[in-house]
Amino acid sequence: MSTPSTVDTTLDRRELFIDGQWVAPANGATTDVIEAATENVLGAAASASASDVDAAVDAARRALPGWRGMAISDRAEVLDWFARELKTRAKATAVLTSRENGMPISLSIGANGYAPSMMVSYYAKLVRESAAEDIRPSAMGKRTVVRHEPVGVVAAITPWNYPQSLAAMKIAPALAAGCTIVLKPSPETALDAYAFADAAHAAGLPAGVLNIVPGGREAGAYLVEHPGVDKVAFTGSTPAGRAIGEVCGRLLRPVTLELGGKSASIVADDADLDHFAAQLAGVSLPNNGQTCHACTRILAPRSRYGEVVDAVTAAVAALQIGDPLDKSTQIGPLVTRAQQLRVLDYIEIGKHTGHQLTVGGDIPDGIDTGWYVAPTVFADVDNSARLAQEEIFGPVLTITPYTDEAEAIAIANDSPYGLGGSVWTSDEEHGLAIADQIYSGTVGVNHYALDFAAPFGGVKASGLGRELGPEGLAPYRRTKSIYL
Numbered sequence: 001m002s003t004p005s006t007v008d009t010t011l012d013r014r015e016l017f018i019d020g021q022w023v024a025p026a027n028g029a030t031t032d033v034i035e036a037a038t039e040n041v042l043g044a045a046a047s048a049s050a051s052d053v054d055a056a057v058d059a060a061r062r063a064l065p066g067w068r069g070m071a072i073s074d075r076a077e078v079l080d081w082f083a084r085e086l087k088t089r090a091k092a093t094a095v096l097t098s099r100e101n102g103m104p105i106s107l108s109i110g111a112n113g114y115a116p117s118m119m120v121s122y123y124a125k126l127v128r129e130s131a132a133e134d135i136r137p138s139a140m141g142k143r144t145v146v147r148h149e150p151v152g153v154v155a156a157i158t159p160w161n162y163p164q165s166l167a168a169m170k171i172a173p174a175l176a177a178g179c180t181i182v183l184k185p186s187p188e189t190a191l192d193a194y195a196f197a198d199a200a201h202a203a204g205l206p207a208g209v210l211n212i213v214p215g216g217r218e219a220g221a222y223l224v225e226h227p228g229v230d231k232v233a234f235t236g237s238t239p240a241g242r243a244i245g246e247v248c249g250r251l252l253r254p255v256t257l258e259l260g261g262k263s264a265s266i267v268a269d270d271a272d273l274d275h276f277a278a279q280l281a282g283v284s285l286p287n288n289g290q291t292c293h294a295c296t297r298i299l300a301p302r303s304r305y306g307e308v309v310d311a312v313t314a315a316v317a318a319l320q321i322g323d324p325l326d327k328s329t330q331i332g333p334l335v336t337r338a339q340q341l342r343v344l345d346y347i348e349i350g351k352h353t354g355h356q357l358t359v360g361g362d363i364p365d366g367i368d369t370g371w372y373v374a375p376t377v378f379a380d381v382d383n384s385a386r387l388a389q390e391e392i393f394g395p396v397l398t399i400t401p402y403t404d405e406a407e408a409i410a411i412a413n414d415s416p417y418g419l420g421g422s423v424w425t426s427d428e429e430h431g432l433a434i435a436d437q438i439y440s441g442t443v444g445v446n447h448y449a450l451d452f453a454a455p456f457g458g459v460k461a462s463g464l465g466r467e468l469g470p471e472g473l474a475p476y477r478r479t480k481s482i483y484l
Ligand code: NAD
Pocket: 157, 158, 159, 160, 161, 162, 166, 184, 185, 186, 187, 215, 216, 217, 219, 220, 221, 222, 224, 235, 236, 237, 238, 240, 241, 243, 244, 257, 258, 259, 260, 261, 291, 292, 391, 393, 419, 458, 462, 463
């Protein structure tokens, strides 16, 4: 096996990656990617039109028979090489992504740097070790062979907030299952997506197995409807997910939807508040609050309400705001001016709705460049308020008092969403019992961190289906029963 190639760090990527080739978009269109911290143009990326999407889907269809027909051990070997190439690029990719979307580098190094190669390795190992078929005794005949076949050509559409890991959650299981894929990344973070193309090219992934077509909403909508696509995997906002789900329903096309969230942290009356406060930034404000599973609603027992408000306020006031590339930065800029304005609008709503602003509430002092918003806390927020019901997607937390555990659980569940959640208690069994009653796809007890080996996904307006773990492979396979 060859050693990983050298890393290409160029920021001008005016070509699409289709059929293993670098091709100029049919209409020559490019989009500037702007650096969140400096507001300067970081680079330009190709922007796909309908005919480019046609070419990418055609390439994926042509590559399908060869890729799905490859022996699993050979496919896994190619993926292992792909993983090594991604790992070689991990640091450069993490820095590039932080420059695009403002994610603090301390988070980006794992989430955008090393996570993709780890996921590709994980799924290569999983398929190598799992049976492609099982043979069952049959009551009606001799026996039945149940084959696990790849679903076919996958359309993957991703957002800008964790662009690398969210793309890898689709690319890794799809390729491991024997599917081919067309990825349409978000225009705000189109540049980092080329790391997958560079690594695929260097690893000798057969032409057409992975195709990358950055572009806007129109390119995404065209891809979802494309007759050459067999399955759609989408991560993004709930309104876009609903629109995509409607199309897939009409087409009877399998779809995975990973959508928005508004998760709650239940602080039980026996919680260790020092530990809770120490974990707050990672659980409630990761990626400057631009995280689908962030626990942005803090539910505090009336018996310790003042203590919780003080602990949260002090922890948020102490957060280090600054350059996302500085290792000590905990809060960087938001991804775009539009996102900054949207979050500031919510803060204004909070100020005029009678909530108690305890910290933050504006652009941070002394910062005049970059789309920063000071991490902000509102206390005394009734759960019916807009700030507690709507996904803000920025560094804004609410604190809501509760009287007893039953009320805390009812408040946690009183949300259109159900993606994350956390429980803080000195009794882990008690935490598990509360977690059982939270209507959500994932819950943490005394911390919250995704586990690659366990399924991740939501209920209600947070989406349909699961990614990660063996469950994340299943949507890329379908069964065929052969009765012998
Ligand atoms: P978005 O929905 O605006 O865009 C996401 C992607 O979908 C982009 O590539 C966009 O170009 C494309 N797109 C938009 N409308 C489309 C349509 N009708 N058809 C096809 N493609 C379309 O979301 P965003 O603003 O980029 O991301 C933020 C949202 O993503 C938040 O709501 C967040 O909670 C959600 N998110 C969810 C998860 C999860 O795993 N549940 C993870 C991260 C982000």
